[in-house]
Amino acid sequence: MRKYLLLLVLGAGIFATLVYFYIHSESRLAHKHQDVLQLFLRAKTVEASLEKDLLESRAFLLLNYDLLVQEEAEVERICSSFRSDAYGLSGTFNHDIDASINAYCDAMEAKVEKVESFKSRNAILKNSVSFLQKIASQNIEFAGHDSREEGLRIRVVNASLAYALVSTADAKLALEKAIVLIDRSPALHGLNELDATAKHASKILEIKDELDRFMMETLDSKSHGLLDKLRASYFTAYENDQKNASSYRRLLFGACLLFLSFVLYAVVRVWSSAQALAQANTHLEKRVEERTLELSSSEAMIMQQQNILVSLAKMSALGEMAGGIAHEINNPLATIKSLSSQISEILSDDPLDKEMLSKMSQSIEKTADRIAKIVQGLRAFSREGSHDNFQPVGVNYLIEDTVSLCQERFKSHEIRLIVEPLAAEVAIEARASEISQVLLNLLNNAHDAIEMRDVKWVTIGAWDEGDSICIHVTDSGDGLAEEVREKIFQPFFTTKEIGKGTGLGLSISLGIIKGHQGILSVDEHHAHTRFIVRLPKHQDPATSTAA
Amino acid sequence: MGTFRLHFGLLGLISLFVASPVSANEPLLPLPNIDTGLDLRKARLGKRLFQDPRLSGNNTVSCASCHVLQRGGSDHKVVSMGVDGTLGEINTPTVFNSGFNFRQFWNGRSKTLEDQIDEPLTNPKEMHSTWDEALPKLRNDPQYASVFATLYPDGLNSRNVKDAIATFERALTTPNSRFDRFLRGDNTILTQNEQLGYQSFKAFGCAACHQGLNVGGNMYQTMGVMGNYFKDRGTPITAADLGRYVVTHDEHDRHVFRVPSLRNVALTAPYFHDGSAATLPKAVATMAKYQLGRTLTREQVAAIVAFLETLTGDTPAILLDRSTEAQNP
Numbered sequence: 001m002r003k004y005l006l007l008l009v010l011g012a013g014i015f016a017t018l019v020y021f022y023i024h025s026e027s028r029l030a031h032k033h034q035d036v037l038q039l040f041l042r043a044k045t046v047e048a049s050l051e052k053d054l055l056e057s058r059a060f061l062l063l064n065y066d067l068l069v070q071e072e073a074e075v076e077r078i079c080s081s082f083r084s085d086a087y088g089l090s091g092t093f094n095h096d097i098d099a100s101i102n103a104y105c106d107a108m109e110a111k112v113e114k115v116e117s118f119k120s121r122n123a124i125l126k127n128s129v130s131f132l133q134k135i136a137s138q139n140i141e142f143a144g145h146d147s148r149e150e151g152l153r154i155r156v157v158n159a160s161l162a163y164a165l166v167s168t169a170d171a172k173l174a175l176e177k178a179i180v181l182i183d184r185s186p187a188l189h190g191l192n193e194l195d196a197t198a199k200h201a202s203k204i205l206e207i208k209d210e211l212d213r214f215m216m217e218t219l220d221s222k223s224h225g226l227l228d229k230l231r232a233s234y235f236t237a238y239e240n241d242q243k244n245a246s247s248y249r250r251l252l253f254g255a256c257l258l259f260l261s262f263v264l265y266a267v268v269r270v271w272s273s274a275q276a277l278a279q280a281n282t283h284l285e286k287r288v289e290e291r292t293l294e295l296s297s298s299e300a301m302i303m304q305q306q307n308i309l310v311s312l313a314k315m316s317a318l319g320e321m322a323g324g325i326a327h328e329i330n331n332p333l334a335t336i337k338s339l340s341s342q343i344s345e346i347l348s349d350d351p352l353d354k355e356m357l358s359k360m361s362q363s364i365e366k367t368a369d370r371i372a373k374i375v376q377g378l379r380a381f382s383r384e385g386s387h388d389n390f391q392p393v394g395v396n397y398l399i400e401d402t403v404s405l406c407q408e409r410f411k412s413h414e415i416r417l418i419v420e421p422l423a424a425e426v427a428i429e430a431r432a433s434e435i436s437q438v439l440l441n442l443l444n445n446a447h448d449a450i451e452m453r454d455v456k457w458v459t460i461g462a463w464d465e466g467d468s469i470c471i472h473v474t475d476s477g478d479g480l481a482e483e484v485r486e487k488i489f490q491p492f493f494t495t496k497e498i499g500k501g502t503g504l505g506l507s508i509s510l511g512i513i514k515g516h517q518g519i520l521s522v523d524e525h526h527a528h529t530r531f532i533v534r535l536p537k538h539q540d541p542a543t544s545t546a547a
Numbered sequence: 548m549g550t551f552r553l554h555f556g557l558l559g560l561i562s563l564f565v566a567s568p569v570s571a572n573e574p575l576l577p578l579p580n581i582d583t584g585l586d587l588r589k590a591r592l593g594k595r596l597f598q599d600p601r602l603s604g605n606n607t608v609s610c611a612s613c614h615v616l617q618r619g620g621s622d623h624k625v626v627s628m629g630v631d632g633t634l635g636e637i638n639t640p641t642v643f644n645s646g647f648n649f650r651q652f653w654n655g656r657s658k659t660l661e662d663q664i665d666e667p668l669t670n671p672k673e674m675h676s677t678w679d680e681a682l683p684k685l686r687n688d689p690q691y692a693s694v695f696a697t698l699y700p701d702g703l704n705s706r707n708v709k710d711a712i713a714t715f716e717r718a719l720t721t722p723n724s725r726f727d728r729f730l731r732g733d734n735t736i737l738t739q740n741e742q743l744g745y746q747s748f749k750a751f752g753c754a755a756c757h758q759g760l761n762v763g764g765n766m767y768q769t770m771g772v773m774g775n776y777f778k779d780r781g782t783p784i785t786a787a788d789l790g791r792y793v794v795t796h797d798e799h800d801r802h803v804f805r806v807p808s809l810r811n812v813a814l815t816a817p818y819f820h821d822g823s824a825a826t827l828p829k830a831v832a833t834m835a836k837y838q839l840g841r842t843l844t845r846e847q848v849a850a851i852v853a854f855l856e857t858l859t860g861d862t863p864a865i866l867l868d869r870s871t872e873a874q875n876p
Binding site for chain 1: 572573574575576649658750752754755756758759760765766767768769772773799803838839840841
């Protein structure tokens with residue numbers, strides 16, 4: 001009996017030791033597995049954040065590259081962990097894993113190099129864009145500039161800003177042509193600002209494609225697939241390993257039946273470590289899912305970038321109108337100048353022709369009033385209006401204010417501008433500066449369309465439709481061809497000669513009118529070219545804020 | 548009038564990265580004030596090695612001969628002098644805050660400070676030695692032998708020498724500059740002119756490259772983006788002028804350098820990889836011309852220089868640490 005007991009105790013001792021080692025090795029394996037999963041998670045995470053931050057940099061939303069640098073360093077750490085086999089992956093499993101590791105790490109290291117190339121060019125682009133933005137904001141100080149220089153500069157600035165921000169072939173072509181225009185005007189060379197503007201514009205043209213190529217190559221890189229492949233081959237290997245281990249396990253479990261207490265203990269331990277493992281697995285899957293989600297929010301980032309781009313392009317399109325205003329002010333100024341020199345001449349006459357003098361000074365006063373009116377109109381324009389509240393404003397007032405900004409231009413090209421206001425003033429709820437912008441755009445388009453024709457007139461007028469107001473701008477043209485009508489509101493579509501229009505005016509106008517719950521359309525039944533702006537008199541507060 | 552609107556609209560947009568309030572969303576970031584978690588004993592050992600001429604072939608040149616610790620971590624020469632008075636090929640960059648740079652050397656050929664050390668040690672124009680030559684000399688010093696034995700399980704070898712020196716270099720940070728205090732919210736610490744300089748630094752585009760924690764040192768850029776710097780310089784192009792091209796042999800990398808950090812820049816004249824700009828105003832004007840395509844007025848340069856001078860930080864704490872001297876023979 002004592003002998004049996006001794007044997008039993010001895011056996012128990014041996015099995016206990018075996019069980020201990022078994023549990024120990026199981027949990028060590030589980031820990032290792034968990035570490036490897038952690039590494040996969042880090043790899044997935046860093047790749048997603050690298051791409052996200054790259055996009056943010058491209059959209060100029062990141063102010064410095066420190067985040068990118070940290071992510072590059074993390075990539076290097078991860079690759080060196082994989083390559084140095086810190087987790088004993090290749091030793092335990094097959095050679096397939098080594099190949100997968102190398103493929104993945106090579107792709108990631110190439111990606112980091114691409115990010116480097118991206119960073120340098122993105123900084124250059126950012127700098128040139130900010131230079132051109134500054135020039136754009138200086139275009140305002142046109143007094144005293146040569147108008148041809150001014151016009152060219154505005155074209156180049158607009159075209160390059162548009163191209164810097166949207167990669168369409170039209171935008172690129174417009175920029176190339178604008179630069180050629182400067183090159184072909186030797187008289188303009190040596191003008192410091194114009195030269196610098198052209199230099200920055202050419203720089204944008206030079207690096208933009210490269211920059212976007214490096215960005216797309218980084219984003220499209222096959223490293224995602226390689227990581228998934230590496231994960232898959234790891235999991236296959238891991239499961240094989242588990243299967244091999246299971247016969248050993250059965251033997252032990254059988255033996256352990258003799259020592260129920262130990263077995264129970266072992267089962268509890270194994271079960272809990274398996275639990276931890278499963279948890280780690282789900283956790284990983286969840287995190288990976290989250291990261292994937294974040295990646296798709298990178299796509300939202302691209303959309304957001306596009307929005308910024310459109311608003312920037314919109315602003316650059318507005319710059320185009322500046323040249324026209326110079327004209328509006330320069331002409332009355334010239335009138336005043338010639339009148340005052342005539343007055344000086346008359347003053348030396350004897351006797352003094354007082355009647356003539358008084359006529360001339362009245363004339364000066366009238367002209368000065370015109371300038372004052374233009375400046376008043378400008379003031380309304382000088383505000384960025386898209387966040388203004390809707391305010392009641394008179395339709396006739398809007399029309400007259402806008403007309404005062406381009407009258408001179410029409411007159412100088414001998415185009416008759418006919419204004420047909422409402423019989424009685426009607427107020428509508430609108431953002432006055434935005435509506436003026438639309439009307440001015442329509443008037444300028446009409447002007448450009450018929451400038452070269454024999455019969456030249458443009459009519460702007462309005463009629464009341466009860467709930468809404470219609471304002472029309474009609475020119476002496478013969479209407480629009482169907483294929484033009486279809487595309488006319490699309491961004492970058494223009495019938496004007498290259499370099500003259502950005503092709504954004506009407507698409508921006510359409511956006512503004514939509515923001516007012518209104519309709520901007522071409523009247524295809526009219527004998528001449530007629531655009532109609534239909535605006536509701538009252539804004540629905542619920543929808544107008546959303547717009 | 549479009550441009551009026553453009554002007555105002557842009558203000559809103561530019562404010563995204565230019566006119567935002569201090570501390571929130573700046574392209575430049577302050578250096579951390581807190582302890583970096585480095586092993587101080589290894590840093591002290593590294594400090595001694597850094598100043599030890601036995602690392603050079605003829606026992607005359609130490610790391611500190613060119614990276615002069617009392618002079619902002621560089622030596623104020625166009626190019627430094629190595630063993631036997633041999634002249635180097637490129638301006639010595641400062642060792643201060645070099646741990647924050649994303650790559651080492653002007654052309655970024657080393658990824659870590661540890662890797663970097665091999666080159667000056669073996670370069671015939673610098674220390675002209677080898678590890679096989681230098682290590683026995685260090686092992687002969689009983690104090691080194693015992694300190695290494697305490698700090699490193701495998702004692703004195705090249706890896707651990709490099710680790711100690713790199714640890715010391717990582718401790719060479721210069722926090723608490725007046726500009727960093729400004730970034731941390733002290734709005735009164737900069738003069739109006741210095742603040743104007745910082746605004747110009749951002750608005751003119753300097754901050755497109757000199758940015759982040761180290762005000763540079765986190766990207767590569769071509770020398771001469773908007774003009775041909777090397778042609779205008781007039782002197783023949785040297786191997787050092789080729790920049791990263793030497794590393795990658797990619798035509799795109801010709802004249803591409805790591806953007807240097809501007810911290811303590813007031814202390815580290817002359818400037819550029821060729822040491823061609825003797826003064827800060829000259830360097831700023833040259834950068835504006837060749838990198839940004841702008842001609843700055845004298846006042847604009849002066850304001851930017853005033854701002855750059857606020858980037859001078861505290862002397863690295865490890866240099867004030869007296870206990871190191873106790874270890875020296």
